[in-house]
Amino acid sequence: MKIIIFRQAKVLIYLCQFLLIAILAIACHRTTITTSKDTKGCVHNYNPNIDYFPDKVTINYATGFDVEYHKNYKLVTVKNPWQNAKTGFQYILVQCGTPAPKNFQSSQIITVPINTVVSLSTTHLPHFAKLGLVDKLIGVSDTKRVNTPEVIQKIKAGKVAEVGNSESINIEKILELNPDLIMTYGVGNPQIDSHHKLIEAGLKVAINAEYMETSPLGHAEWLKFTALFFNQENIAQKTFNQISTKYENIASKTKSVKNRPTVFTGFNFKGVWYIPGCQSYVAKYLADAGSNYLCADNSSGSKPLSFENVFQRAASADYWLNLSQSWQSLKDVIAEDNRYANFAAVKTGNVYNNNARVNNSGGNDYWESGTSNPDIVLSDLIKILHPEILPNHQLVYYRKLEK
Numbered sequence: 001m002k003i004i005i006f007r008q009a010k011v012l013i014y015l016c017q018f019l020l021i022a023i024l025a026i027a028c029h030r031t032t033i034t035t036s037k038d039t040k041g042c043v044h045n046y047n048p049n050i051d052y053f054p055d056k057v058t059i060n061y062a063t064g065f066d067v068e069y070h071k072n073y074k075l076v077t078v079k080n081p082w083q084n085a086k087t088g089f090q091y092i093l094v095q096c097g098t099p100a101p102k103n104f105q106s107s108q109i110i111t112v113p114i115n116t117v118v119s120l121s122t123t124h125l126p127h128f129a130k131l132g133l134v135d136k137l138i139g140v141s142d143t144k145r146v147n148t149p150e151v152i153q154k155i156k157a158g159k160v161a162e163v164g165n166s167e168s169i170n171i172e173k174i175l176e177l178n179p180d181l182i183m184t185y186g187v188g189n190p191q192i193d194s195h196h197k198l199i200e201a202g203l204k205v206a207i208n209a210e211y212m213e214t215s216p217l218g219h220a221e222w223l224k225f226t227a228l229f230f231n232q233e234n235i236a237q238k239t240f241n242q243i244s245t246k247y248e249n250i251a252s253k254t255k256s257v258k259n260r261p262t263v264f265t266g267f268n269f270k271g272v273w274y275i276p277g278c279q280s281y282v283a284k285y286l287a288d289a290g291s292n293y294l295c296a297d298n299s300s301g302s303k304p305l306s307f308e309n310v311f312q313r314a315a316s317a318d319y320w321l322n323l324s325q326s327w328q329s330l331k332d333v334i335a336e337d338n339r340y341a342n343f344a345a346v347k348t349g350n351v352y353n354n355n356a357r358v359n360n361s362g363g364n365d366y367w368e369s370g371t372s373n374p375d376i377v378l379s380d381l382i383k384i385l386h387p388e389i390l391p392n393h394q395l396v397y398y399r400k401l402e403k
Helices: 002-034 122-130 149-156 173-175 195-198 216-220 221-228 233-254 281-288 307-314 330-336 338-342 343-346 374-385
Strands: 065-069 073-078 089-095 109-112 116-118 137-140 181-184 204-206 262-265 272-276 302-305 319-321 351-353
Touching: 073 221, 089 204, 116 122, 116 343, 122 137, 122 221, 137 149, 137 173, 173 195, 181 195, 195 204, 216 233, 216 281, 216 374, 221 233, 233 281, 233 307, 233 374, 262 307, 272 281, 272 307, 281 374, 307 338, 319 343, 319 374, 330 338, 330 343, 338 343
Parallel strands: 089 109, 116 137, 116 181, 181 204, 262 319, 319 351
Antiparallel strands: 065 073, 073 089, 272 302
């Protein structure tokens, strides 16, 4: 009997030992997997056969940038950084802890994922909010003009510095912040553009040219451009798919409308009235909203016209949109130039401005979150032009100018 009990005890001990060894082996294996990257996303034990970017984006609407994936780096090309640009920009985004490819300048090579960023345009700020990356933001050009709630909260907490922009850029402050990346834009004027100075100072810079896009969804898709620097392709792809699906669904509601009201935009400034071309994002918005837009020509830019020329074309137009940001009422419009009173849209009161969300310092959220939410902007336009299509929608970025 004692022998049997002894043998059972030995078997039990053996099973416990085996179970302990198995648990330790699994634990060690798991440790090896989870520590292949540190908390900053850096790779340890680089393997050239591994694809370090399993999540990838596809570009469907934006025409100004593209990305080419390699196993441990991404080749990002900005094709049209500003109007009449003779050259583009290329950035090599190398996974942290892996070797950079050869034959590229050091200024082009950026280690990803980045952990700190300075943004010199408010249009980029909603990207960080949508991607859950506001904690990475450490500097903006002007803290007072920001409208993105998550960024405002961080500014109030004293965690976002003001660094200026263009000719007033504070290089010393940015060097003190020492960000992994500065996201900015260019207009092709060395007197205004700051990216040359920043690169000369040894800082990593990326040109975001979303404003050059000719469609609302093209603008919004630059969310993916921002995501590339943080390895957040998965979130960007899902988020933008939701935006584009909403936009296309809303746009489909006006396809069959027979009554397409005539619309003109802009205002006279020092003798010049700029009218966007028929291939511009403004024209795309208004076409999708079910209107007959009185665009300037078949270009994607804006054409300068005289007051008389615009009046001749738009005197009897049904709606007037996108006026001077300072005009709050029809009285302001007529006080600026009494000739405006002769437009039919002014007489009927069909005048709407995209300045419903302007903060105390003049920062207009239409040019901030509106760029990233084209489905909401389109809904506003349809509500104005065809209120019966979206009866429950309340205007967000637009408002009617009252008497």
